[in-house]
Structure formats: structure tokens, C-alpha cells
Amino acid sequence: MYSLPDIGWTHFFQQQLTEDDNDLKPARVATLSRGIFRLLTERGERTASLSGRLGYESEHLIDLPVVGDWVLARISSDSAVIERVLKRRTKLSRIAPSDQQRLTEEQALATNVDVVFLVTSLTREFNPRRIERYLTQVWESGARPFLVLNKIDLVESPLDYAKQVEDMADGLVLTSAATGSGVDEIRRELRPGLTVVFVGSSGVGKSSLINRLLNDDVQTVYDIRGGDDKGRHTTTAREMLLVPGGGVIIDTPGLRQLQVLADPSALGKTFSDVEGIAEECAFSDCTHTAEPNCAVIAAVEAGELDDGRRRGYQKLQSDLAFADRRRDRAAQLAEKKKRKTISKTNRRRDKQRGRGRYR
Ligand SMILES: Nc1nc2c(ncn2[C@@H]2O[C@H](COP(=O)(O)OP(=O)(O)OP(=O)(O)O)[C@@H](O)[C@H]2O)c(=O)[nH]1
Ligand SMILES: [Mg+2]
Ligand SMILES: [Zn+2]
Known part of the structure; x- marks a missing residue:
């Protein structure tokens, strides 16, 4: 107990x-x-x-x-x-996917988490641009992000992948849930009182890693056979598991898509390299696209910065600004709707009162 x-x-x-x-x-x-x-x-x-x-x-x-x-x-x-x-210590959120009016409503995925293991696999799923987006959301949560590159048993040189995503998170772990390699590095982060959560696309091996950690087959894993390495959304609900000896693990269903909902400071943590270079840009609001004396473009041309990374940064920055504007718009609409309902209720009340008076 x-x-x-x-x-x-x-x-x-x-x-x-x-x-x-x-x-x-x-x-x-x-x-x-x-x-x-x-x-x-x-x-x-x-x-x-x-x-x-x-x-x-x-x-x-x-x-x-x-x-x-x-x-x-x-x-x-x-x-x-x-x-x-009770008030939350940390909060990993996203925009509720069912929002039909495409307005933005925030939904918490998991709360009071200390460490978020963002899991990806070294298959066709591996995508540094997507990892950047997810990590920015994780930085925003207030928890420490760890990036887990799983299924290293499937590739020749996992370090080539690691190089493309280093320094984006607080920690980087290379694992194989199939062989058990690297799992101890994750285990080292577990301790009594601490809460960790596993997030990432379906099929990357979140539940398999958790089973390894708990030395048990508590979580159902779907066997991906044949060529297509798409996940089957095997885990269907967020679920908390207790680590023997103390500590908590939360398993989550695979994320389908993620609309990032974050502050510029979270972006700066995922892209500390780009932001460091950008301090030397001539314009403080430089978009690093076509401005003169842009240090970021210069770094790309000099081969010091991957151009994918520059584009990833720029895209996410403009997405966040867009989401911000849309959120403002959503707030305005909600306010307007509220005013309308209130005036309707007032009208109805006046009508009823009026009726009362004249009858
Ligand atoms: N080769 C290899 N296969 C793995 C590894 N980890 C997981 N798998 C396989 O990948 C498939 C999906 O694993 P799951 O643990 O169910 O993946 P998940 O991330 O929990 O997926 P959802 O619950 O759908 O979000 C299963 O067939 C696992 O056996 C690994 O390190 N190497
Ligand atoms: Mg699962
Ligand atoms: Zn610039």
C-alpha cells in the first residue's frame, strides 16, 4: 500500500x-x-x-x-x-480536438507531472520538425522534458538520429523496449513522490517501455506486423500506474496531431541554439527569412545551423502567433455570445414583468 x-x-x-x-x-x-x-x-x-x-x-x-x-x-x-x-503544479495541455468551430479550448492531458518522456521511434515516424513542436508543448507544461528515441534495435547507427535532435530537451535517451537497452536510464528518473508521463504518437513503444520499467505486462501492447509501422491506438485512455517502492507513471494514448499552445519562452527552450544566434540579427523582430544582416541565415549558409531547424523555428513561431490571434478572437466571440444571452434573458424577464403589470 x-x-x-x-x-x-x-x-x-x-x-x-x-x-x-x-x-x-x-x-x-x-x-x-x-x-x-x-x-x-x-x-x-x-x-x-x-x-x-x-x-x-x-x-x-x-x-x-x-x-x-x-x-x-x-x-x-x-x-x-x-x-x-487543487491548484496544479504543472499542466500538460493541448487544444481539445473535438472543437468543431475551430476555436481554441484548452484541455489538460495530464497534471502535476515532474518529467515528460516524449517518445519517438527510429522508423518512418522519426521527424525532427514534429519533435520540436511536441517538445515546445512539453516545455510549456512546466515539467522537465526528456526525449526518448526508441526502437534503436531497428537501425544501424542510432547516433545519427540523436545528433538531429540533441539539446532540444533536458535529457535524451536511446532505448529499445525490445532488448531492454537504455531502459535503466529512464528508470533512474523514477523515485517515490515523482510523477512521470509517457507521450508520443501511437506505436512508438510507450506501453512497451512502461512494461519493461515495471518488469511486468501491465500495459497492453499491439504487435505491429509487416511493413507498415503505424500504431493501432492500443492504449485508449490515460492511466496512472504505481511504481513498486513509490512513484507514479502515466501512460497515454498515442497523440494524433498536436496544435501547439505555448508561450514564446517555451519556444526559446526548444530552440535555444537558434535563439542564441538570433541575438546577433540586425533587427530585433527579424523573421530570419530575407532580412539583411540576419545571423540565422548567415549561420545556415556557413553550415553551422541546419536549415530545417531554421524553418522549424520560423513555422512554429508563426503558428503560435496565429493561434494567439485565434484565441483572442474566440474570447471575443464567447464574450459577445454571453452578452447576447444576458440581454435575451433580460428581455424575457422584462416581458414577463410587463405582462404581470398589465394583467
Ligand atoms: N523492434 C522494436 N519494436 C518495439 C520496440 N518498442 C515497442 N515495439 C513494438 O512496437 C509496437 C507498438 O508498441 P506499443 O508499446 O503498443 O506502442 P504505444 O506507443 O504504447 O502505442 P499506443 O498505445 O497505440 O499509443 C509493438 O508491436 C511493440 O512490440 C522496440 O524498442 N523495438
Ligand atoms: Mg500504448
Ligand atoms: Zn534573423
Whole structure:
């Protein structure tokens, strides 16, 4: 059995409790599916639902509990009701994929995570430009990003791949879940109280690596046979697993696409090399495309910087600016809609009052 500190409870959460919370207990969200949560409490696992108030008061998707969240719940012998979500230490988010109006609504993928292992495989899946995008999102989360290049058993010289993505993350690990090579380097990052999450496209080997780490076949792995190395979306929900001896691992389903939602500072961490060079550009708002005295273009011409990297930086920078504008627009529209509803309610109320008066 675990203690709450084993699974990540710290002073940061403790200090958020008030006297009003006396009849509530802290618990961590381990899984959720169709509004039913599984919580890890001091007294073991409980199935839980949201309190009516929490469901009703949460105006935004991002306010609802997700896997990794610490919540306060009313706990009985066999079930629980979640009353409050505690403030998050870190938050890995994305834009909710189902957003039909293509407006932007933020959704948390996992919270209160210390280390994010972004997994990619050395197959046709390997794509430095996509890795840059994902890593920028991970930097934005506040957790430490580790880049994992898996399936090294399938290529002759894994280091050639590593060279293309070095210095983008806090750590780079070359692994094979098939042979077990490199897995100990990941294991070294696990310890009591720490939470790690595995993210990446379907089929790269997230669940296989986790099975290796836990020396167990806890996570289902789909055997990819034949030539096409596409994943089958085997893992279908985010799920928290306990490391024997303390610590928590979250497995996630393969990401399909990722619209990055990040701050320029997160971009700067993924592209510290480009930003370092860009300090020497003549213009402070240089886009590194056609400006005179652009240090970035000069570095590419001198063979010191890969042009793919320059383009990746530029593309992501303009995407982020675009997403920003769209978010502003979405906020404006939401505000307008709210005003409309209010004036409609007022009109209806006036009408009813009027009727009352004249009858
Ligand atoms: N050759 C080789 N195959 C691997 C390695 N790691 C995983 N695989 C295989 O890749 C396939 C997909 O592995 P999973 O662990 O299910 O991948 P996943 O990232 O969890 O995929 P989703 O759950 O769909 O997101 C399986 O057939 C694994 O056996 C590796 O290091 N080398
Ligand atoms: Mg999986
Ligand atoms: Zn420039």
C-alpha cells in the first residue's frame, strides 16, 4: 500500500487546504472514463463522480479534473464525490480536438507531472520538425522534458538520429523496449513522490517501455506486423500506474496531431541554439527569412545551423502567433455570445414583468 507522499502529495497541495475542507479528503485521479473517476485515496481506491456544484460551476474544460490531479473528495466506504480540484503544479495541455468551430479550448492531458518522456521511434515516424513542436508543448507544461528515441534495435547507427535532435530537451535517451537497452536510464528518473508521463504518437513503444520499467505486462501492447509501422491506438485512455517502492507513471494514448499552445519562452527552450544566434540579427523582430544582416541565415549558409531547424523555428513561431490571434478572437466571440444571452434573458424577464403589470 502507498502513502500519499509516495504518489506525489506535497506541501504545495497541503497548504491549499482550509478549515472548510475538514470533512474532505485528498485523493489523486488515476483514471477517468465517461465522467467516472478512479481515485487513489489514503484508504485505497475509490470510484468517484463530480459533485453537482463542481460540474455546474466549471465554465471551462480546463477546470475539470484529469489524470494526475489532486482533488478533495467526500469519501465513503465504497465510493466518493469530488468537490474541488487543487491548484496544479504543472499542466500538460493541448487544444481539445473535438472543437468543431475551430476555436481554441484548452484541455489538460495530464497534471502535476515532474518529467515528460516524449517518445519517438527510429522508423518512418522519426521527424525532427514534429519533435520540436511536441517538445515546445512539453516545455510549456512546466515539467522537465526528456526525449526518448526508441526502437534503436531497428537501425544501424542510432547516433545519427540523436545528433538531429540533441539539446532540444533536458535529457535524451536511446532505448529499445525490445532488448531492454537504455531502459535503466529512464528508470533512474523514477523515485517515490515523482510523477512521470509517457507521450508520443501511437506505436512508438510507450506501453512497451512502461512494461519493461515495471518488469511486468501491465500495459497492453499491439504487435505491429509487416511493413507498415503505424500504431493501432492500443492504449485508449490515460492511466496512472504505481511504481513498486513509490512513484507514479502515466501512460497515454498515442497523440494524433498536436496544435501547439505555448508561450514564446517555451519556444526559446526548444530552440535555444537558434535563439542564441538570433541575438546577433540586425533587427530585433527579424523573421530570419530575407532580412539583411540576419545571423540565422548567415549561420545556415556557413553550415553551422541546419536549415530545417531554421524553418522549424520560423513555422512554429508563426503558428503560435496565429493561434494567439485565434484565441483572442474566440474570447471575443464567447464574450459577445454571453452578452447576447444576458440581454435575451433580460428581455424575457422584462416581458414577463410587463405582462404581470398589465394583467
Ligand atoms: N523492434 C522494436 N519494436 C518495439 C520496440 N518498442 C515497442 N515495439 C513494438 O512496437 C509496437 C507498438 O508498441 P506499443 O508499446 O503498443 O506502442 P504505444 O506507443 O504504447 O502505442 P499506443 O498505445 O497505440 O499509443 C509493438 O508491436 C511493440 O512490440 C522496440 O524498442 N523495438
Ligand atoms: Mg500504448
Ligand atoms: Zn534573423
